[in-house]
Each structure stands twice: as structure tokens, then as C-alpha cells.
Amino acid sequence: MRRLRRLRRHDFSRRLVAENQLTAADLIYPVFVLPGTQQREAVASMPGVERLSIDLLVAECQTIYALGIPAVALFPVTPAAAKSLAAEAAWDDEGLAQRAVRAIKETVPDLGVITDVALDPFTSHGQDGIIDDDGYVLNDITIDALVKQALSHARAGADVVAPSDMMDGRIGAIREALEANGFHNVQIMAYSAKYASAFYGPFRDAVGSAGNLKGGNKKTYQMDPANSNEAIHEVALDIEEGADMVMVKPGMPYLDIVRRVKDEFQVPTFAYQVSGEYAMMQAAIANGWLTEDVIMESLLGFKRAGADGILTYFAKYAAERLQSGQ
Numbered sequence: 001m002r003r004l005r006r007l008r009r010h011d012f013s014r015r016l017v018a019e020n021q022l023t024a025a026d027l028i029y030p031v032f033v034l035p036g037t038q039q040r041e042a043v044a045s046m047p048g049v050e051r052l053s054i055d056l057l058v059a060e061c062q063t064i065y066a067l068g069i070p071a072v073a074l075f076p077v078t079p080a081a082a083k084s085l086a087a088e089a090a091w092d093d094e095g096l097a098q099r100a101v102r103a104i105k106e107t108v109p110d111l112g113v114i115t116d117v118a119l120d121p122f123t124s125h126g127q128d129g130i131i132d133d134d135g136y137v138l139n140d141i142t143i144d145a146l147v148k149q150a151l152s153h154a155r156a157g158a159d160v161v162a163p164s165d166m167m168d169g170r171i172g173a174i175r176e177a178l179e180a181n182g183f184h185n186v187q188i189m190a191y192s193a194k195y196a197s198a199f200y201g202p203f204r205d206a207v208g209s210a211g212n213l214k215g216g217n218k219k220t221y222q223m224d225p226a227n228s229n230e231a232i233h234e235v236a237l238d239i240e241e242g243a244d245m246v247m248v249k250p251g252m253p254y255l256d257i258v259r260r261v262k263d264e265f266q267v268p269t270f271a272y273q274v275s276g277e278y279a280m281m282q283a284a285i286a287n288g289w290l291t292e293d294v295i296m297e298s299l300l301g302f303k304r305a306g307a308d309g310i311l312t313y314f315a316k317y318a319a320e321r322l323q324s325g326q
């Protein structure tokens, strides 16, 4: 008789036949950086996540590196006074993100640093680009700003620039500018299929852009959750324009997209388990409605779907758990 339960009987055979495995090397840890020194702030909607000033962040990065996590994704919390219509603070070589990159690379040189190329932390209206009088985000003018921002990150020593804005053509423009300025080995991780999602809410609290957005949405540039073929088009363009790695975002509700992208292109494919996914699991765990085991199960789901790596606020937790062999 064919008994599929036979191999499930013992731990040794369950481990032998496991088709997927999560390791620390699959994880990217998103971190939030604050101005000042010795600053540490909790994010109410993301229990367990803290925003840190550069000095504390550098220390945290040493821990992250020691846990075997290959890279951090850096998100600056911009003071309101530094925000403007044209987002000029985004390409300030002395900006928070740029200073944080330099500090991390100085102290933990082998930890990969991924920077967020997008204007939303720097615009007074919270949109990811420069807007016209009607509030519409202008594509090509925004790209000019994103190029300046990406070059500024590269000058600071970023290993990977990650455009998260969803403007058409920005990957090609950034790649061309990086090449022209001698940054041949700066990698691009493209947020290729980024959906206009309600799962980003807690992140906007964390970087302080929720208030600026005033209930507005990003549907004129981020993707419609109804669409799947369109994600394939987006990814194809980003690869053609010079992306080294592509990303699908959010994560868990979009694992079908991760699988399609991996099958279609076989390129390094990442997924972002976003703040809302983190918040809902943490809320249920805090209430005793779910156990912490859902965290590892959710991360394994990304691997099963074909992701090469996962950006997740659970990265440190997961790496610690993997290290302790649980």
C-alpha cells in the first residue's frame, strides 16, 4: 500500500525528505533609523520593532551580522522640517540614510546595506514622487530625483539600491547613471511588483509618512491587487532595464505572484513580508490566539513559493531561532 505517512513517522525521515529549508541567509532585516544619538523608539503598531539612532543601529547591525543575516534594508525617519514638495533632502549626502550607510559600512563592512530609493519619506504630501497641481505623481521628473537619490546612496557606500517607487523606466535610468559614475558593482533590487496595499499601514507609522498622506492612496503608480499578468510585465521590464534582483510586495497575500515570477524568469526573486503582515501575526500572538510557530511557517511559505530571500521584520527573531536549532 502507498502510505505517504510512512516517511512522516519519524523526525529523521521528515528532515531527510524536507523539500525546503529556511536559513539565516534567506533573510533581509528592514531597519528604521532616527536622527540624534542614543535614541530608541518603539513603533506602536509593530510590537518588537524599534527605530534607532545611527549609533544604536550600528551596534544592532553587529548583532544582525553575527546571526548570519546577509543584509539590512535601511529606512530613514525624516523630521517634518526636512520634508518638501520636491523632496530635496532625499539626495543630501549628509542625510540620515547616507550617514547611516557610511556608519554601518565602516563598522560592519561585510553586512550588505540596501537603501530605499523613493521619495515618500521626504515629500510633504507623503507620495512617492513629485506631484502636479492635481496631486498626480509625475513620472519622468520623479525619475530625475530618484537618480540623484540613488547616486547619493552609492556615494555613501550602499551595496544595493532598491527603488520602491514604481515609476516606469526608473530602473534603466538608475542603472545608466550608476554605470556612468563608475558604480559598476552597485546592485539594484527592484521593487518590481509592488501592489497598492492596505498592508503597509504600520510602516507609514514607523517612518512618519501616514499623516502626510492624509488618507490618500498610491493607486496611480502601485499595482492593482486584482492583477497577476501585469506583474510579469513589470518584472520583465525591470530585468531588461538592468535590475539584478526583483521583488514582490506585499508577501503572504501575493505568493502566487512570487511563484509565477520565479517560474517565468528564474532570476533572484525576493518578497517583502510587510509591516501589516508582521502586525497581524504579532497581534494574534500577543492575544494568545496564535503561537509563535506561525512565524517560521509563514517564512517557509516564501521559500516554497520560490523566493530566494525574504525581507521581514521577523528576520532577527527567525535567525535567533534557527541558531538555537528550534
Ligand SMILES: NCC(=O)CCC(=O)O
Residues within 6 Å of the ligand: 116, 118, 164, 199, 200, 201, 202, 203, 204, 273, 274, 275, 276
Ligand atoms: N518601501 C518600503 C515599504 O513601503 C515597506 C512597507 C511595509 O513594510 O509595510
Ligand SMILES: [Mg+2]
Residues within 6 Å of the ligand: 166, 167, 168, 169, 192, 234, 237, 238
Ligand atoms: Mg515598473
